[in-house]
Amino acid sequence: MTIITILKHVPDAESRVHAKDGALDLSGATFVIDGMDEYGVEQALRMREAGLDAEVVALGYGPASTTQALRTALAMGADRAILLEGDELHDPLTVALALAAVVRDEAADLVFVGGKQADWDSAALGPALAEALAWAHVDWTTAFALEGDAFEAVHDVDDGSETLRGRLPVVVTTQQGLNEPRYPTLPNIMKAKRKPLDTRPADVGQELMVVTGHTGTERERRREMLEGDARSAAAELVRRLRGEAKVLREEGR
C-alpha cells in the first residue's frame, strides 16, 4: 500500500514574525518542516517498521523551498517525495483540491497531515482533503492502529477523547501524543539526497478566500512587577486585580 504524508515548510516558532503597514514581514524567519506534520511521517515509518508492506511518500504543496521540508522527511526515512510546486496559497480548500489529485494518482489509501499549521494556524487541510477525496477523516489523532484495512484511532474531541473505528481509505490529522518523531541521522541525511524527489507544477483553481492585510496581535501590557516578599506581593496583586484591573469577581470566602 501507499501512505502519503503531507508536509509544509513553515517559519520556525522561535523566528521573529511581525506585521508592518498591513504586510507580513518574514525576513527574519528561518523555515523548517512543520512540527505537526512530523508526527505523520513518524507514524508511517513506525507502521512500516512494524511489518506493514507500505511505501511512504512525502508530499508537499508550495514554492520550491518546500523541497527542504521534503528532504527532512526523506532523511527521517520516507521512500520518495513529490513537490507540487505553486505559489503560496492561503486557502486550505484550494490546496486540498490540488493535493487530492496527487493522492488519487498515487492510489494511496492512507494520508497523514498535521493537525494545525504553524503558519496559517489552520486545522482545515485534513478535513478538506478528505472531502475532496470523498474519504472519511479522523482529526486530532493521538493513537492509530491498522489491521488489514481496518483501523482504530483515538482522537481528541471537545470534551475529552474518543475512539473511532473504520476502514481505509482515510485522512488522519496528527498531533502531539501520537508518537515522538525521530531526528534524521547524518548518514540518513546523506542518503536522502539520493532519494527520488519529483517536482510537478500544481494545477490550482481560484482561491475563494483571499488575505487582504495583516496586523500584529501584540497588546499593550502593563508589565508591572510587584515587589516584596511573597506575602506582600500577593496582597498587592489581589488589591490590583480587585481595584484597577477589576477582574476578580469576589467569591468572598
Add this chain to the structure above:
Amino acid sequence: MILIVAEHAHGAARKSAFELVAAGRALATASGSPLAALVIGADPSSVATELAGFVSDVHVVADPGLEPMRAEMATRAVVHAAETLGARVVLVAGSRSGQSYGPRVAMRLGGAYLEDVTDVSYEGSDVVAQRPTYLARISATVRSQAERVVVSVKLGALAVAPLADTTGRVHQLDVPFADEDRRLEPGPREAAAKGRVALEEADVVVCGGRGFGSSEAFERHVVGLADRLGAGVGATRAVVDAGWRPYGEQIGQTGKAVAPSLYLALAVSGAVQHLSGMNRSRVIVAVNKDADAPIFKVADYGIVGDVLEVVPALEEALAGRD
C-alpha cells in the same frame, strides 16, 4: 439568509451558540437578510426551544447518528439545511467539532471557508473576517470571494447575544443521510474532568507549568487556587507530557486557545507555542522564579518568586478582605 449551527451538550445550548447568535444578528442586519438557527443531534428538542428565544426560526435535524458528532453526518445535515433554506452564510463554532465539519461543508457547498475568526462582518457584499495566524502573533484580514461562505468563529471571541423578544418557530428537517456518512464507528469516550468550567468558557483561567515539580504540587496549588476562584484549570505541554494533567487542559498551539478576563500563568516559561493559546487574555498575571522568563513580557502583573510560596500567599490574600 444567515444560518447558525448551534452546538449543545447535556440538553442545553453551549455558550458558543449565543456567540454565534450575536455574530449572526450583526450579519443579518447588515445584509437585510433573515437569521435562522440549525440544531443537530440525537434529540435536540430542548435546545431548539431554548434557541427559539433568540432567533425567529429554528431548524432541527434529529438522528441518533449525530451523537456523538461525526463529521460526515454533520456535514450532510448542515449542507442539506444550507441548500434547502438558501443560506448564504453559515456560522459554526470554532470548536473541535465545528472545525472538523466546517471545511467539508464549505467545500461541498462550493463556498469559501473563513476559519476560526475573531470578528466577522460585511464589507459591501463580501464577508470579511479577522483570524489569528503565525501562532497567533499576527491577525490576518480574510475576505470571501464566493457566493456562499462558511465561517467558524473562535470560541469566546465574541460577546454572547442577549435574549430576543421572540418566540421563534421550530421546524423539523429531514436529511437524506447516506451509508458512508456513518462509516466511522464511535467507540469508548473519555470525558475531561467533570464539574469544572469548560476552559474556553471560563472567565478566569489558572494555568500551571512544569515549575510545580510534581502532579501533587500542581493539584494542591493550581487546582486549589482555581477552585477558590471558580476558574478553569490550564496546563502547559510540559505538564501534559509529564502526565500530571490530561491533554484537554493544555493551552497553546496544540491545545486550546482561551481569552479569559484574567489568566494566571504560574511557573510557566512563556514559550511561543504556549502564548499562542492565551495572548488574547484581557489581564495576564505571571509568577516565575526567573526574572528573565519570557512570560513577563506579556504580563500585566508579574511576581518574581517561588510559586510554592506565592500561591499559598495568594490564597491567604484572597481569603482576607481588604
